[in-house]
Amino acid sequence: MISVDGNRHTPCDVPVEQSRKGAGMSGVRVLVGTRKGAFVLTSDGKRERWDVSGPLFAGWEIYHLTGSPADPGRLYASQSGGWFGQVIQRSDDGGTTWEPVGNQFTYDGVPGTHQWYDGTPHPWEFARVWHLEPSVTDPDLVYAGAEDAALFRSIDGGQSWRELPGLREHDSAPSWQPGAGGMCLHTIVVDPTDPARLHVAISAAGVFRSDDTGKTWRPTNRGLNSDGIPDSDADVGHCVHNLAMHPSRPDVLFMQKHWDVMRSDDAGESWHEVSGDLPTDFGFPIGVHAHEPDTVYVVPITSDSYHYPPDGKLRVYRSRTGGNEWEPLTKGLPQRDCYVNVLRDAMAVDSLDSCGVYFGTTGGQVYASADAGDSWAPIVRDLPAVLSVEVQTLK
Amino acid sequence: MNAAMNTTVIRVVLPTHLRTLAHVRGEVRLDVEGQATQRSVLDALEVRYPMLRGTMRDHVTQQRRAFVRFFACEQDLSHELPDAPLPDAVATGSEPFQVVGAMAGG
Numbered sequence: 001m002i003s004v005d006g007n008r009h010t011p012c013d014v015p016v017e018q019s020r021k022g023a024g025m026s027g028v029r030v031l032v033g034t035r036k037g038a039f040v041l042t043s044d045g046k047r048e049r050w051d052v053s054g055p056l057f058a059g060w061e062i063y064h065l066t067g068s069p070a071d072p073g074r075l076y077a078s079q080s081g082g083w084f085g086q087v088i089q090r091s092d093d094g095g096t097t098w099e100p101v102g103n104q105f106t107y108d109g110v111p112g113t114h115q116w117y118d119g120t121p122h123p124w125e126f127a128r129v130w131h132l133e134p135s136v137t138d139p140d141l142v143y144a145g146a147e148d149a150a151l152f153r154s155i156d157g158g159q160s161w162r163e164l165p166g167l168r169e170h171d172s173a174p175s176w177q178p179g180a181g182g183m184c185l186h187t188i189v190v191d192p193t194d195p196a197r198l199h200v201a202i203s204a205a206g207v208f209r210s211d212d213t214g215k216t217w218r219p220t221n222r223g224l225n226s227d228g229i230p231d232s233d234a235d236v237g238h239c240v241h242n243l244a245m246h247p248s249r250p251d252v253l254f255m256q257k258h259w260d261v262m263r264s265d266d267a268g269e270s271w272h273e274v275s276g277d278l279p280t281d282f283g284f285p286i287g288v289h290a291h292e293p294d295t296v297y298v299v300p301i302t303s304d305s306y307h308y309p310p311d312g313k314l315r316v317y318r319s320r321t322g323g324n325e326w327e328p329l330t331k332g333l334p335q336r337d338c339y340v341n342v343l344r345d346a347m348a349v350d351s352l353d354s355c356g357v358y359f360g361t362t363g364g365q366v367y368a369s370a371d372a373g374d375s376w377a378p379i380v381r382d383l384p385a386v387l388s389v390e391v392q393t394l395k
Numbered sequence: 396m397n398a399a400m401n402t403t404v405i406r407v408v409l410p411t412h413l414r415t416l417a418h419v420r421g422e423v424r425l426d427v428e429g430q431a432t433q434r435s436v437l438d439a440l441e442v443r444y445p446m447l448r449g450t451m452r453d454h455v456t457q458q459r460r461a462f463v464r465f466f467a468c469e470q471d472l473s474h475e476l477p478d479a480p481l482p483d484a485v486a487t488g489s490e491p492f493q494v495v496g497a498m499a500g501g
Contacts, residue, residue, distance in 0.1 A: 059412060083462045083496040084412055084450040100416060100446035104454045 026395060028350045029094065030358055030379065031075065032366055033062030033388035038077055040095050041379050045352055047370040050379045056098065057089065064131050064345055067392045071139035076158060078129040078144070086128055088144075088158050101158035105129065105146055108165035114148065115177040124148045124168065131345060131388075133188035135195070145185035149176065149202040151214060164214035167200065172219065172236045179203035179239050179258075186344055187243045191250040191267075199243060199253065199268055206238035207255070209268050223264075223271030224257065242344040244286045246293035254296050254323070256286035256344070261298055263323050274323025279310050285347035289372060290355045294322035297349075297357060297373060299342040307362075308339035316359070318373050332376035333367065340365070345388035352393060360386025402426045405436050405481075406491040413451075413494065417444040422491060431486040433465060434477040451494060466493040 030041040037055025060079045068074035077089040089098045116122035127147040135141035140157040150168045152161040191197035196213045206221040219235045229237045239258035255262040262271040275281035280300045289295035296319045302310045314333045317326040340363035350356035360366045364383035369376045407423040425439045441448045464473045468482045484490035
C-alpha cells in the first residue's frame with residue numbers, strides 16, 4: 001500500500017522540510033509483513049545499503065505492520081494464524097522490543113448475517129485484522145479493519161478494542177458477500193484535515209464513508225461499474241481493492257478496483273475511470289507520490305484469474321497527470337519470466353526529497369526505488385510471500 | 396493437592412508458537428485451585444499469561460479453537476466437557492496437560 005511515513009493517507013511523521021535537509025540526516029524503515037513473519041529493513045537517506053532484520057513473530061501471518069505518524073517509535077503489528085487466531089503486537093521503541101496487547105475483537109451486539117458464497121445468510125465471524133491505521137496525532141488511537149468486515153478502534157494503544165458498529169449495521173450489510181480472499185475490510189483512509197471523515201473499503205461491498213467518526217456510514221460507490229455483479233452500477237457490491245489519498249488534497253481519492261483504476265475529486269461522492277492507457281486495469285495496490293499529488297502508482301496484473309503481471313514483465317506504472325496517461329517503470333525490475341503478484345497493502349512511499357517507492361511481491365522480493373520509480377533494485381529477494389509494506393521516514 | 400490451599404500443581408506443555416508468545420521455555424507449572432479440569436487449567440494459564448487469551452479458546456464463548464487440541468496420557472481430551480476432571484496422572488502432576496496445534500492450518 002502506498003503510504004506516507006507509515007500511514008498512506010496522512011501527513012508525514014516528521015515534517016517534510018526536516019527530511020529534505022539532506023540524505024545524510026535521515027533514513028527510512030521499511031516494515032514488511034509476510035505469510036511467515038515480519039521483517040524490518042533499514043537504510044540511511046541514500047537508500048543504497050540495507051540492513052534486514054527478522055523474522056519477527058516467525059511462523060505467523062503478518063497481514064500488516066505499520067508505524068504511528070505521531071510517534072515513529074510506536075509500531076503495531078497484526079499477527080494471526082489458523083491455529084491460534086489473532087494477536088496484536090505493539091512496539092514503543094521502533095521495533096526493538098514488542099509486547100502483545102489486546103486481541104479481543106468482539107462484534108457489538110448480535111452480529112447478524114451477511115451473504116455467503118452460495119447466497120445463503122452467514123453469521124458474521126471474526127477471522128483476522130487485515131489493516132491497522134494509526135492516528136496522525138495520537139499514537140494510542142488506532143483503527144483496525146477486520147474480516148468479516150468491521151471497523152474497530154482502540155484509544156489505549158491497542159490494549160482494548162471496540163467496534164464502530166454503524167458500518168456493519170448499515171442497511172445493505174446483509175447483502176454483502178465475501179471476495180475470494182474473504183469479506184475483509186482492508187483499507188482505512190482518514191482525512192487528515194477532518195479526522196471525523198473516514199473512508200473504508202470492503203471486498204466485495206465497496207467504499208463507505210463516515211463524516212461523524214464512524215457512527216454512521218453511507219456507500220460512496222457512484223460511478224463504479226463492475227461486470228461481475230448483476231447490477232453493474234449498484235450502490236454496493238463492488239470489489240474495491242485499494243484506496244489512496246495525498247494528505248494535501250483529501251477530497252481526491254484514487255482507487256484500484258478489481259478491474260478499473262478510478263478517481264474521485266469530491267471525497268468519494270462520485271468516481272470516474274482513469275485507467276487510460278494501462279495495459280490492464282486489474283491490480284491490487286495504488287498509491288500517491290509523497291510530494292506530487294497527481295503522481296500515482298499502480299502495478300497492473302493480467303487478470304483476476306492470472307494473478308501475475310502481463311507477459312512475465314514486472315512493471316510499475318506511473319501517471320504524472322492524476323491518471324489516464326501512464327508510463328511503465330521497468331529499470332531494475334525483472335522483464336522476463338516473472339509471475340509474482342503484488343498485494344493490496346504491499347506498496348508504500350517515503351517522504352524524502354527524492355520520493356522513495358517500495359513494494360513487495362508474493363515471491364518474497366521487496367523492491368525499492370529512491371528516485372520516484374525511475375529505477376529499482378531489490379532490497380531482499382527471498383522472504384516469504386509479502387502481504388504488506390509500509391515505510392517510515394526517520395530523522 | 397495441597398490440602399490447606401486446595402490447589403494442585405499442574406504441568407502444562409505449550410506448542411512452540413504459544414511458548415514464544417508467552418516468553419516461556421519448557422513446561423509451565425501452574426497452581427490450579429480446586430479440581431483440575433480443562434477449564435480450571437486454561438483459566439489459570441490465562442491468568443498467568445494473559446497474552447494467551449483468545450489463542451486457545453474464544454474470548455467470549457470459551458469454545459476451543461478449531462485447530463487446537465488438548466492431549467494428556469496419550470489421549471485426545473479435546474472433545475471432553477470443559478468441566479470434566481482431567482486424568483489423575485495430570486491432577487497429580489505425574490503427566491503434563493498438552494496444548495497442541497493440530498496437524499492442519501498450513
